[in-house]
Amino acid sequence: MVNIGAKGAKFSAITNSQGRADISSLTKYDSLIIQLFSYDAFVVSQQDLSSSDYTVYLKSAIFNQDEFVISATRWRQSKKEVPQQITAITKKDVQLQNPQTAADLLSVSGEVFIQKSQQGGGSPMIRGFASNRLLYTVDGVRMNTAIFRGGNIQNVISLDPLAMENVEVLFGPGAVIYGSDAIGGVMGFQTLVPELSSNDDEFITGTAMIRHSSANNELSGHADISVGWKKWAILTSFSHNRFSDLRMGANGPTDYLKSFYVQRVDSVDQVVENLDPRTQVSTGYSQMNIMQKIRYKPNKKWDVEYGFHFSETSDFDRYDRLIETTPDGLPRSAVWRYGPQKWMMNT
Structure with missing residues (x-):
């Protein structure tokens, strides 16, 4: 109904089912305002309305909305057409938040809880589910999370957060279109896509950045470049991260202070005093990510893409185990390491 x-x-006045309305009570006003949801408001004078035989055509209001590759149906469609709850993290969000790891990237949404036992950790939790009850997809390829243990794991950090085009998180049991592994939800990672040229000229685009963080003395670098022609395009992405020992804030709980650490001297473990208990010794690690993509689009119906992904992390300790002590006050563990962890995929 039109107002x-x-x-x-x-x-x-309100129009009836035939689009007609009685406006005799509004004749004393010089102009009328005609409104309908999803259409632009139309202002018309009484004289113009009379000359047009009291017939008015409204213009549809156009709302430009980005399309998403929705994990729920695996089709490119508008987000509003999918009934499930979906959270999208765009490339602009990544550039603004500048996350250190892929686990931090997921936390940008504010709707995925990330469990961290150490700096090199990051286990997503959705609706209380984690590990083998969640599913990761990279460029549409599902990862075999069914082999994961029931406890929290940090495999998601193998992905490069700076090489993401967008990330979509699908919540709830509707995600089981992918199988029982996705009973908690699906995290779909879409990496950078090689861009084709719209004309006969070569199209080159890319980004680069260097980052330093004082909290963990981080030094990271990233660069990606895409070269495109009319039918062919290639993309190369490289990232390297070096994280030193994490230093906690001055107002943190004293339970996490590290007053000691274990050092190997002459094949014997020795307890050494930590002069700065807020420095979480042995939490530092490094990581490298490489991605290479080739795209071929001979016509409008065919669009073929090959992707090579490689990631490698150094070993890193589980911090909560290193601060545990025996009843005698001695460290319960000298080391508790994960890694090195390598991941390679061809798609």
Whole structure:
């Protein structure tokens, strides 16, 4: 139903099912305001309305909305057409938040809880589910999370957060279109896509950045470049991260202070005093990510893409195990390491 009113009027007219309305009570106003949801408001004078035989055509309001590769149906469609709850993290979000790891990237949404036992950790939790009850997809290829243990794991950090085009998180049991592994939800990672040229000229685009963080003395670098022609395009992405020992804030809980660490001297473990208990000794690690993509689009119906992904992390300790002590006050563990962890995929 169309609403017809006037500026300053205390009442308005509503059209019937045939689109007709009685506006005799509005004739004293110079112009009328005609409104309908999803259409632009139309202001018309009484004289123009009369000359047009009281017939008005409204213009549809156009809302430009980005399309998403929705994990729920695996088809490119508008987000509003999918009934499940979906959270999208765009490339602009990544550039703004500048996350250190892929686990930190997921936390950008504010709707995925990340469990961390150490700096090199990051286990997503959705609706209370984690590990082998969640599913990861990279460029549409599902990862075999069914082999994961029931406890929290940090495999998601193998992905490069700076090489993401967008990330979509699908919540709830509707995600089981992918199988029982996705009972908690699906995290779909879409990496950078090689861009084709719209004309006969070569199209080159890319980004680069260097980052330093004082909290963990991080030094990271990333670069990606895409070269495209009309039918062919290639993309190369490289990232390297070096994280030193994490230093906690001055107002943190004393339970996490590290007053000691274990050092190997002459084949014997020795307890050494930590002069700065806020420095979480042995939490530092390094990581390297490489991605290479080739795209071929001979016509409008065919679009073929090959991707090579490689990631490698150094070993890193589980911090919560290193601060545990025996009843005698001695460290319960000298080391508790994960890694090195390598991941390679061809798609």
